[in-house]
Amino acid sequence: MRIIDHYIGGQSVSAGVRTSDVFDPNSGKVQAQVRLGGAAELDAAMAAAKAAQPGWAATNPQRRARVMFKFKELVEAEIDELARILSSEHGKVLADSKGDIQRGLEVIEFCCGIPHVLKGEFTHGAGPGIDIWSMRQPIGIGAGITPFNFPAMIPMWMAGVAIATGNAFILKPSERDPTLPVRLGELFKLAGLPDGVFGVVNGDKEMVDAILEHPDIAAVSFVGSSDVAHYISSKGWANGKRVQAMGGAKNHGVIMPDADLDQVVRDLAGAAFGSAGERCMALPVVVPVGADTANRLRDKLLPAIAALRIGVSTDPDADYGPVVTAAHKTKIESYIDMGVAEGAELVVDGRGFSLQGHEGGFFVGPTLFDQVKPEMRSYQEEIFGPVLQIVRADDFEAALKLCSDHQYGNGVAIFTRNGHAAREFAARVNVGMVGVNVPIPVPVAYHSFGGWKRSAFGDIGQHGMEGVQFWTKRKTVTGRWPDGGVGDTGSAFVIPTMA
């Protein structure tokens, strides 16, 4: 059995007695075991990080950027193999795994420009003979705790910016698909990153708690489900750490009567069912405005759903593959049971789906519900599977309220040809990332990513300038060079002002 070890101080480290199974979701078979570490393994990674970080922070930003350039080159050179690894543990189709890696690389591209970003601010002559300048300094050692659903992109969101700004970074990836994150560590080393600046500690809650309790970890970045995000932010803040914790989602797509429904259906098929719905920016709730829109949309959705092709990750014609584990398949199917019990109309039933020749795989068929009501638990909670729910709204205001009142506020989209409606919606909706005729409005790398309400705890987003802000501390220096007389007014007992 293949064992997935930690990556500490630039090498693979076998430590810790507990392990967890890593599955191939296509076959349902265990393909490897990952070590589950705790405080001792974290201490080892911290010792390596502490030894390496001061030298790395003192390396000039252009040289740090060159490591990012080289890393990007290395990842690109083996993207096919990386995508194969990713798909084999996650279950998403190969083309989608490449997208996962590419979106991470786009943050690395942003990090190639880090010297420009770190230039700071300067005011000459802010007072008599006084200059003020600010600089952004690394926070020291940071940790990232990441979910299973983007095992390449999300570690790169965090590691890229943390490392480029001069920190050491310790990654605790999801125990469901840890092989690719460990490989990223090896590629950083090949790119010239000093040993210890990037470490990977594998584990579960025990490792997470060790991170939250470690006094020398200054900042923790988390992405995962909301209850865990809440736990991590509360505990991290109580322990004096800087924390950003992104949580779950239930994104809505509002369909106005004037929308191009053919385009909407094409967008929805990908956004609701792509990656088997295991995306925090998936679109699992559609809100048609008016009964006529709802009926027309439903009629067009049915053939699109019937045409979806479910297959193994390596099938180039598959639209989506299996979900990550048997337990997750069971959870999704139990939400479908719940929707039926709550009185929603099950239009397409994906339960009990089995792929011929791959009967052990964790496949779930596409599912469509109509007549879903806001008071249903199956609507309120995140399902994270290939399940699309239609919630009908009478008018624009009702649709806007539905999106705004939901406990999650990650992403939302409006489909319309009416610029005024789109503008109103974008301004008023209580959600952090908005798409206008764009189903998955994930901001590009040089903007920042983050939702509202229970989709994010803490108010600093991932990557872009907010990422730089998260991984650095601002220091502002106010200085003067007295010339031995002029401007010396003696002691000042009143706060200096510019009055």
Ligand code: NAD
């Ligand atoms: P998860 O919360 O189960 O796990 C995330 C990480 O937390 C993993 O590294 C895991 O080991 C750790 N963890 C799990 N349970 C823990 C516990 N009780 N205490 C401490 N640590 C724990 O999430 P997941 O199933 O891996 O990922 C899917 C979730 O992530 C979904 O809710 C999805 O919406 C969310 N997500 C959010 C975003 C976003 O940016 N908002 C992006 C991707 C995924």
